[in-house]
Amino acid sequence: MSTLEQIAPVFVEMAHSIVWASVATVDANSRPRTRILHPIWEWDGTDLFGWIATVPSPVKKRHLAVHPEVSVSYWAPSHDTCSAECLVEWYVDDETRTAVWDKFANGPAPVGYDPRIIPAWSGGPTSDEFAALRLSPYRLRVMPAAVMTKGEGVPLSWTSL
Known part of the structure; x- marks a missing residue:
């Protein structure tokens, strides 16, 4: 088992190199639903901690109201994988939404991008169609491809539980 200090920088490096993640929520009937987020x-x-800029859809709002947790999974064609299981908080206040908007607008490539490319967000960070999710991980796993495909090394894992 790794410490957070050991795994966090490796996790961030891999996650940011892959960029897009499958993010799963769970509804009130314990059925999972995944979507691709950034x-x-x-x-x-x-x-x-992580931030997701997102449309506050009714489905996401309902799911997170009953189960305020997500599973975030990254996979690269090289077979590098990493994942985070997280507690989630919605942020809809103007100050936080503007700060998160700026994190993406000014973020390093390849995770940085202009949020205005999303048509629903043409009204900017304080529009009703823009919200921020804050991710607080309680479990992380990082597995470089060489671990899975060649048996070189071991996956890194950490849990706060």
């Missing part, structure tokens, strides 16, 4: 992660040497 998290950005921040590691300050002590805390790791």
Whole structure:
């Protein structure tokens, strides 16, 4: 088992190189639903958390109201994989939404992008169609392709539980 200090930088590096993640929520009847989203992660040497810029759809809102957790899974064609299981909080206040918008607008390639390319967000960070999800991971796993395909090394894992 790794420490957060060991795994977080490796997780962020791999996640940011892959960019797009399958993110699963669970509805009130315990049925999962996945979607492809684009998290950005921040590691300050002590805390790791992620942000997702998203449309606050009724489905996401209902799912997260009953199960405020997500599973975030990344996969690259090389077979590098990493995942995070996280507690989630909605942020719809103007200050946080603007800050998250700016994280993506000014983020490093390839995770940075202009959020205005999303048609629903043409009204900017304070529009009703833009919200931010804050991800607080409680479990991480990082498995470079060489671990799975060649048996070189071991997957890194961490849990706060």
